[in-house]
Amino acid sequence: MTRPEYMLEYCWNEFTEDIAYRLQHCRTNLGPNVSDDTLRNYALIEIENILQSNNKSLSNFPPMPIPIRSMADVTVNGLVLDELDYNVDAMREELKKYLSFISYDQKKVFDDIMEVVINDRGGLFFLYVHGGTRLNFIWKTLSTHIRSKGKTVINVAYSVIASLLLPGGRTVHSKFGLPIIVHESLTCNIKPQSPHA
Template identity: 35%
Template sequence: MVGRLVFVHPTSGELFYLRMLLCHQKGCTSFKDLRIVAGIVYPTFRVACNALQLIGDDVEWLTCFTEAAMWATASQLRSLFCHLLIFCKVSNPLSAKSAVPSKSMSDFGLPVPSLDVTGVLRNRLLLEEMSYDKEQLRQQHNNLIRKLNHHQRLVYNNVVSSIDNNRHVLIFVYGHGGTGKTFLWTTILSHLRSIGNIALAVVASGIASLLLPPGTTAHSIKILIDLKNKKSCDIKKVPSLAIFYNKQHSYYGTKHQ
């Protein structure tokens, strides 16, 4: 007889599904018995849980959250909820949230955030691009711009002028290692972000992305390019990325390159 089962975090993999089977499979005398469903021996505990319809449609995450709500503190539940969202691919976060009693800001007479604000908070990409310390970037820009040489200043003025005049430009800057390309990009980025613009620092390789603050690779950000001849820029079902691009183009227009 099993008197008590300790809590297992949902990110523990097979151990989590083993615990789930122990709560539902009866008369088992071995780990193999736990994996037998309707006479079929399944290869893993997770597959066995799936055969018993214990997982899918966020059932396992809802069960985990409901059990934890009986003993965990409020801060522990919030931490668990965040871990579920980040690591467990919860398809419907509201289903886990509704497992325990919750309150809204309106219940306490507080103003409810607008849809624009909550939309930004739900979108990690957009939130990251709008959470820079503008005053710190402004000071950084003022310090860097004084150190630009003549050629760097020409590129800087061309980029800033194109944005101020709402003009699309394609600028190619070439230089050997150590000639100040990264320094130039950092100066431009600090200026654009200090005035509230969105500037995506996109490079070809992962190593190069470490040099820009912060940089990312082209394949991870999935740049939208106007491709013809039956080609397309594929963005899979990642709502935050789609909302990020839609927000960027509709709200900021063409002034952000």
């Protein structure tokens, strides 16, 4: 493309339709009240993120405008918006249903993990259970509870089948760019400053 600034000038509106749609449906409720200038800036940020994931920048293509980062927050990132693409009220209703079916032992595990999450202490939990003891039920209840608070949950599993059983589940390999064969010198394939990072 010899004159990308003209393409941007004439097509930015079409490019931002998806951004406006995602902003309407994310939890920040920015909705349709976002100005054209702000939407245009979001478009530039999106283009910049794509370019940076390929080790380029809008500054490599003068006279393309450079986005104003302070105008936008991280929710313009499509990957983040995908993680926020849920209805908080529906999550609260679903949580009530799950909590009505939870057993005593499951409730104890749920409470222990949620205490760490609520107090933002971080932690590592290993649950070892026999097949058929509703481990997925605990994960679904935890995910639903965290999402009912408007927070982000990333459900990952090592196998494709296990990931399909989790709400919004993905394999560890696809979510974090890990190779399938794991060894101690393993690193992920996510580039710094990319939207995925």
